[in-house]
Amino acid sequence: MHRRSFLASAFAAGVSASLGRSADTPGKHILLRSSWQTVNIGDIAHTPGMLALLEKHRPTDHVTLWPNALSAEVEKLLTTRFPKLVVAKTKAEQAAALKACDFFLHGSGPGLVGRKEAELARVAGKPYGFAGVTLSDDELKSNRDLLAGAKFVFARDSDSLKALKKTGIRGPRMDFGPDATFALDLRDEPAADKLLKEHELTAGEFLCAVPRLRWTPYWEIHPERTKPNPQRCAVNEAFADRDHAKLRAGIVAWVKATGKKVFVVPEMTYAVPRLKPLLFDPLPADVKPRVSVLDRYWLTAEAASVYARAAAVASFEMHSPIIAVANGTPAVLLRQPTDTRKGQMWRDVGLNDWIFEIDDTTGEQVAARLTEIGKDLPAARKKAAGGLEVAREKMKAMVAAIG
Numbered sequence: 001m002h003r004r005s006f007l008a009s010a011f012a013a014g015v016s017a018s019l020g021r022s023a024d025t026p027g028k029h030i031l032l033r034s035s036w037q038t039v040n041i042g043d044i045a046h047t048p049g050m051l052a053l054l055e056k057h058r059p060t061d062h063v064t065l066w067p068n069a070l071s072a073e074v075e076k077l078l079t080t081r082f083p084k085l086v087v088a089k090t091k092a093e094q095a096a097a098l099k100a101c102d103f104f105l106h107g108s109g110p111g112l113v114g115r116k117e118a119e120l121a122r123v124a125g126k127p128y129g130f131a132g133v134t135l136s137d138d139e140l141k142s143n144r145d146l147l148a149g150a151k152f153v154f155a156r157d158s159d160s161l162k163a164l165k166k167t168g169i170r171g172p173r174m175d176f177g178p179d180a181t182f183a184l185d186l187r188d189e190p191a192a193d194k195l196l197k198e199h200e201l202t203a204g205e206f207l208c209a210v211p212r213l214r215w216t217p218y219w220e221i222h223p224e225r226t227k228p229n230p231q232r233c234a235v236n237e238a239f240a241d242r243d244h245a246k247l248r249a250g251i252v253a254w255v256k257a258t259g260k261k262v263f264v265v266p267e268m269t270y271a272v273p274r275l276k277p278l279l280f281d282p283l284p285a286d287v288k289p290r291v292s293v294l295d296r297y298w299l300t301a302e303a304a305s306v307y308a309r310a311a312a313v314a315s316f317e318m319h320s321p322i323i324a325v326a327n328g329t330p331a332v333l334l335r336q337p338t339d340t341r342k343g344q345m346w347r348d349v350g351l352n353d354w355i356f357e358i359d360d361t362t363g364e365q366v367a368a369r370l371t372e373i374g375k376d377l378p379a380a381r382k383k384a385a386g387g388l389e390v391a392r393e394k395m396k397a398m399v400a401a402i403g
Contacts, residue, residue, distance in 0.1 A: 027060030028402065031088075031097050031121075033114035034107030035067030038074045039221050039269040042181060042319025044300040046108040049180035049326075050131065051082050056183075057399050064088055064097045066117060077301055081186055098124060103402055108132035108156060108180040110340060112139050115146060122149050129153070131398050132177045134342045135160040140167050147172065152401045158348050159341040176348060177398035181322045182391035184304060191298075192305035199263060199292040203309040204377070206261040207254050207370065208324075209247060211271055211278045212316030214239050214338040220270050235338070243316065244278040247334060249363025250314055250370040251283065255290045258374035260311060262291040267317035269297045312373050312380065314366070316358075318342055325351070325388050330373050330380035334358050334366065349387040349394075 032054075034047040047065065054063055064086040065078070079085055088097040094117075098104070104121035106114050111134055121128040122145075129152040140147070140163060147153055148169050154177025155161040161176055196203065215232035251262050264279045266272050275293050283291060298306075300323070307313055307320065308327035314334065315321050321331035333355045335343040346355040356366060373380040 027058070027062055028102040029100060030054065030058075030061050030063045030103050030105050030402065031066055031101035031126075032063055032105050032107055033066045033117050034109070035065065035070060035074075035078075036109055036113050037068060038071045039297075040319070041267055041298070041300040041303050041323070042317065043109075044074055044077070045181040045184050045186075045304075045319055045323060046132075046179070048078060048081055048186050048300070049182065049184040050105075050107045051078070051085065052185050053180055053183045053395055053399050055082070057396055058402065061402075062086075064101065066094050066097060066114075073299060077186060077299060098126065101126060104128035105402065106130045106133065110134055110342070111136060112143055112146070115139075115143055118150075119146055122146060127151050127403075129172070129401065132156040132179050132395075133160070134340050135164055136340070137163060140164060140169075144169055151403070152398075154398045154401070157341050157344040159344045163341075173401055175397070175401075176394055178345060178349060178391040178394050179319075179322055179342070180395065181319055182326050182349075182388065183395055184300070184323055184326050186301040187305050187308075188299075188301035189305050191302040192309060195294075195302070195306060196309065199294075201261055201263060201292065201309075204311055206263050206310055207251070207374070208307060208310045208313045208315075208320070209251055209262055209264050209279055210267050210313065210315035210317050210320045211244055211247070211264075211274060212267070212336065213270075213274070214243070214336050216268065217270055221268075239336075240274075240278060241282075243334070243336065243358055245282070246358065246361060246363040246366050247314060247316070248279060248282060250332075250366040251279065251291065252287050253367030254370045254374055255287050257371040260290075260374060263306070263310070264291065264293045265303070265306070265320075266294065266297060267315070267320050272297055311377055312370065314370055318345075321346070321354075325384045325391075328381055328384055328388070330354070330377070330384045332356070332366070332369060332373070334361070349390040351383070351387045353383075 037043045066088050088094045104126045131154050148171040150172040152173040156179045213236040219226045219228040264275050304323050307324040313324040313331040316334045321333045324331035333346050
């Protein structure tokens with residue numbers, strides 16, 4: 001037997017053994033294609049969110065994860081929370097998992113990130129579906145057959161759903177299914193305890209502020225495979241201060257109107273050296289003592305525990321607000337025009353008052369909304385809970401569609 005075939009057979013046997021499966025074992029074997037990258041706490045969050053959904057609503061199913069490269073720290077987060085999870089890392093293991101699975105599930109993400117693997121599932125005759133994805137017009141044009149062959153396509157925003165239906169594609173169930181990050185329940189309470197102590201923050205008494213450049217500089221994150229983009233660099237430079245001045249106005253108003261502190265934190269690795277220049281250094285001298293800055297990247301569990309203790313979150317990134325609302329914390333999304341359709345999700349779950357299209361927004365408007373939240377946190381938490389309930393009902397229907 002060739003070594004690759006032997007490894008595939010061994011992994012398949014290991015999957016069956018680890019799941020304790022036999023012909024009469026209840027539930028499906030789901031192969032989850034997810035975990036797109038680890039340089040973003042949101043991309044990390046997709047996977048444990050979906051795993052938590054499956055665990056809650058499909059407790060007899062068994063899941064194998066087909067990830068992109070996982071760091072040791074992220075893999076530990078996943079396997080600690082989900083000790084029965086099988087992770088297919090090598091090509092042989094992935095091939096074996098595809099052969100053994102009953103259903104191929106493409107997890108939440110910025111698009112059809114796992115389209116190649118979904119195509120393998122289609123060719124293999126495996127039923128498959130897409131759960132909580134944003135879809136671009138280009139993806140819709142180039143993946144018609146793949147989408148048409150799916151059992152379902154749940155778009156994580158209504159703009160993507162409208163575009164999907166407009167294509168005339170027939171076959172799959174098409175519906176709104178929010179990003180699975182809304183189901184995230186990872187925690188790292190000791191890390192959060194330590195962080196709040198270090199920065200002299202009191203639970204329920206601080207705002208988290210999260211920056212974002214208009215274009216993620218992947219040429220900095222992965223210089224070995226991504227070349228700098230002069231046009232995108234120019235856009236980032238032109239709008240960085242203009243955009244963040246509006247969030248800084250909100251920070252100033254929050255501090256002065258509520259007396260509460262601010263914690264400036266990253267969602268992506270590239271943001272760490274930009275936290276101070278964008279959101280701290282230009283602040284008035286009388287506000288700076290009430291503002292603290294995280295000087296490192298953090299992982300999703302630690303971030304979730306901190307967001308759970310925050311009074312509110314204000315972010316240019318999408319997933320910090322989702323993680324916040326998943327923990328009952330009010331969150332305002334500042335949406336840049338270069339971002340994808342996913343921001344519409346905030347309106348789709350009923351949080352219309354907490355999204356600002358940044359080019360059509362003034363710093364005074366951001367300041368007024370954050371002050372309103374800070375002055376009546378019980379009302380804001382009730383609103384956040386309403387958005388989360390909408391998301392939960394839609395996500396429940398999404399995983400139920402597996403059948």
